[in-house]
Structure formats: C-alpha cells, structure tokens
Amino acid sequence: MSTSIQYEEEWLKMAADGDELAFTHLFHAYKFKLYGFISKLTGSPATAEDVVQDVFLKLWKDRKSLRDVDSFGSYLFRMAQNHAINGFRKMAREENVIRQLQTDEAPAHSSPQSHISLKETRELLHRAIQQLPPRQKAIYLLSREEGVKHEEIARRLQITTGTVKNHMIQALRTLRETLSRHPHSLEILLLPCLVFPFC
Template identity: 30%
Template sequence: MHLLTDHTETEYLHQLIEGDQQAFTYFYDTFKLPIYRKLLKMVRIETVAEELTQDVFVRIWDKRMLIDPAQSFKSYLYRIAQHILYDFYRKVARDERLQREISLLHITTHDPVSEEVFLKETQNILDQAIASLSDQQRQIFTLCRIEGKSYREVSEILGISVHTISTHMTRASKNIQAFMLRNQHLIWIATILAASFEKNILH
C-alpha cells in the first residue's frame, strides 16, 4: 500500500485517533516486526509471539482514543506490549500445558538472570505458602520436610500419633500446592521484569 511520506508521526497519530485505517496500517507496518522480535525473545514460541503481536495492535486500535499525539508513540506501543505480555503470563499461570512448554524452552535457552530470579521468587512464594498454614500444620511440615525428621521422630517430639502426622502432612502439602498455583503468575511476572530490565527488551 502506498502511504503519504510527507506526513509526520504526529499527523498520522491524529488520523489514527480519528479511526483512519491507512494511518493504522502505517504504524502496523512500521512496528510489527520490532514488536514481534522483542516478544519472541521473551516467549520463545513463534506462534505465541505472532498472536501477542496481533493482540498489541488490536489493543492499539481499540484504545486509539487514549493515544496522546504529544507523547512518543513508540514508548506507548512498547508499554502496551508489556501489558499484553503480562496478561499472557497470567494466562500461563492457569494453564499447565503452557507452563510445561514455556518452562522447557526457558531451560533449554539458558538465561542466568531469569533463572536466578525465577528460583528466588519461587522460594519466596513457597515461604509465604508455608507461613499461611495453620500453626500445627506449619510446625509438622517444618519438622518433616525442612528439618528432615521422620514421622515417628516428629510423633515423639509432639506427642501425637504417626497417623495424625501423616494426615497433617497431606493437608499441608495440598494447601501449599494450592497457594503456589494461585500465586504462580507472580513468579512469571518477576522473571519477565528481571529479564526486561537486564536485556532492555521492551524499551
């Protein structure tokens, strides 16, 4: 498509805000590939990066009335891309299949910064999960899992039956797992932020 080359970005932005599809096509053609490449560095799955790129420009069109022509459109566009990326990782936190796929790709593509943050944030969420347990569950879980004592040893320390220890451990493990699943998106977001900051990916 032939586009008028004497229009400034500001003029195109005013036209975009008014719903001009030619102006939208100008920005799409200009920024589609850079946005795609940056998103691909994060998700490492081509089809996902393509979908997220489309989502970015759909949101630009839907929210065009919010664009400020006096501000840098590129910066605005990249902020939208960040929001789309965060939304994607929140979705990942609820989808075990996507979690496995993304995790595998992050492992095979070694990133020391992301890996360190991922492990640190995972431990942080685990600590919160343990802290959320009832007093007795937390005490039993700490003795068994963290200090490595046997159920019989804990039974003798606390003066309760091995069966009771086993019951509390089962409940504690389920509660911790549920807590981790509810908060897993925080781990992904922290990892993304660290990688974005370190590599200047979305700026």
C-alpha cells in the first residue's frame, strides 16, 4: 500500500470522528483536481468553485459516512458530478420560471390574487434586470429577450463563450436571490405550471 493511500485512509477515519485537520488534508489533496474536473464538465469556473465548496461542506456535515468510503477519489468525483448535474436541472427550472415571468401569460386556473402577484413579480424582475452590472445585463438581455445564442454573444462582445456562460450564471443567481426575498414572488415560483413546463 502506498504512503499516500495509507495517509488517506487514516485521514478518512479521523475526519469521520470530527478531526478538522484530517479533513483539511483531504480537501487540499483533492480541491484542485476536483475544480479542474468540474470546470471542464460545466465550462464554468464559477460553477466549479461553487460545486467544490458545496461538496466538501456536505462531506463535512455527513462526515461519519466517510468511514465507509473505500475509494475516496471515486466517491468524491461521482458526488461532484451528480451535484453539478442536479445544479443544471435546477438552473433550467429557474430559467424557465424567469422566462415565463417575462411573458404576458398567467398560469391556467390561477386566482385573481395570483394574477396580481404575478404582475408584481414581473415588475420586480424587470427592476432587478435593470440593476444588473452592465455586462451581465447586456448578455442577459441578448440571450433571454433577443434569443441570441452564447456563441454569437461572445462574437459580438469579443469575449469567450465561457465568459458569457459565467455572466449568465451570475445574472440568474442575482435574479433568483432578488425574487426569493419577496414573499409574493415565492408564491409565484411555487406554482407548478411555472416551474414545470410540461405540467
């Protein structure tokens, strides 16, 4: 057994018992490799940073389960990949919510109160878009209101496609956080026909 694997097994056992230093060793041993893997998978350095942070936070919260892990590297990369995929699915649902909020259609079978809340939420969304940083706002509007693909946006603005994706991720995150701070917006976001386009 190699020394590195032996150390890793010891670190896993110690981390499972709550040893923060051992867990830190595991973090430093894998953070760059995991970041590179997720960055390549998603094409987004910002997303990769979030995934690495989220995965290690989850590992620490569920640290007792580390005692049962045979191959930490495989376990970690599989966990990160699943986290990234789930993140894409969540982002797709959020984009659909925001896209529908920008239309004039209200969900079927909604109440008069829901119509009022929907109108208020659209106004809130419009204000939030106007307050985005200039580059984020320009990219968001080109993508969402004009339907321009990321590659074309990159060509027009003379930036990389990855930069376009990063700006879109940050813009959507800001819009989501803005909407989530308003109770009536949360009611709209929870309407099934907004969140799930196939309902």
